[in-house]
Amino acid sequence: MLSRNAMIGATLAIAFLLLAATVATALHQDGLADNPWPIYVPSDFQHSRIGRIPPQSNPASSAIIWSTPVNISNSAGTSRVRCPSIDLDDALHVVWEDDSSGNYEIYYITKPTGGVWSTPANISNNSNASQRAVIATDTEGTLHVLWDDWNPGYWDIFYTSKTSGGTWSSPINISNNSGWSWSANLAVDSKGGLHAVWTDTTFGNWAILYASKPKGGAWSSPIVVPNNPGGSEWAAIAIDNNDTLHMVWENDASGNWEILYTNKPKGGSWSMPVNLSNSPVDSLGAAIAIDVTGTIHAAWFEYPPGKWGYAGQGDILSTVIKFH
Ligand SMILES: [Ca+2]
Ligand SMILES: [Ca+2]
Ligand SMILES: [Ca+2]
Secondary structure, eight states, X not given: OOOHHHHHHHHHHHHHHTHHHHHHHHTOOSOOTTOSSOOXXXXXXXXXXXXXXXXXXXXXXXXXXXXXXXXXXXXXXOEXXXXXXXXXXXXXXXXXXXXXXXSOEEEEEEEETTSOOOOOEESSOSSSOEEEEEEEXXXXXXXXXXXXXXXXXXXXXXXXXXXXXXXXXXXXXXXOSSSOEEEEEEEEOTTSOEEEEEEEOXXXXXXXXXXXXXXTSOOOOOEEOOOOSSOEEEEEEEEOTTOOEEEEEEEOTTSSOEEEEEEEOTTSOOOOOEESOOOSSEEEEEEEXXXXXXXXXXXXXXXXXXXXXXXXXXXXXXXXXXXX
């Protein structure tokens, strides 16, 4: 197993390397599987391809050498990706969505270090649209996956897990409300507790909901994260070495989209949001990661007027938040 710091470092690297894809899929605003808006996916990710960064042979070199992309979904249908969502311990774990069965399903694939890719496994396995999966591993190697599922009539957040060497559990509905619930993100604390956030319309305005699950326990009832007025969506979450949660998301209360930030110490409450972007143009597609020093990094797109919705036409801004 990699050390926690190494995992954080690797997660940070992946978060930023995949920022373009994250931002691109974040433009899929309305949660509909049949969204008429095009989803821009960089060509390297068109078929759920990922690359691997080999060890640097020359530490002085700033060049990153990517391996040859491999098509790991190998599907006749459409494989859509949120990133694809990747986590790693001593293996790579990847989830994505694919409609080759006739409806979108969540597929899982893994590759042990030095090994080969497994056969994709359908882990949602229902007749409804299942999409936007995220995956995380805990300290014992148990895999945890969340995704959006059309319930039907409204979107809910579904959860399944798999212990090391075990099988996938029956999916359960952790949002279980009549609003639209979508775009979940997941963090795992040092005790194996899970922390989920997602966008939800149940309480009027689009809001960010939060639910947690202690190791071996049940999911809590979701609560609304303290919020500005206006709509909130697309939360990204990270957890630091003290098990403090850090979250960024989009909010339009100011009249344009801004990136807000809040944190929640272990056992504490969410802080009041801070506006990180504070710009007159639309600020969208936030990502967050924590490096080995505990410094928190947030990045997002700033879109010039009239350019919203076109990946690659915005500027990527980043903010460093220092707490220690
Ligand atoms: Ca399905
Ligand atoms: Ca719901
Ligand atoms: Ca802005």
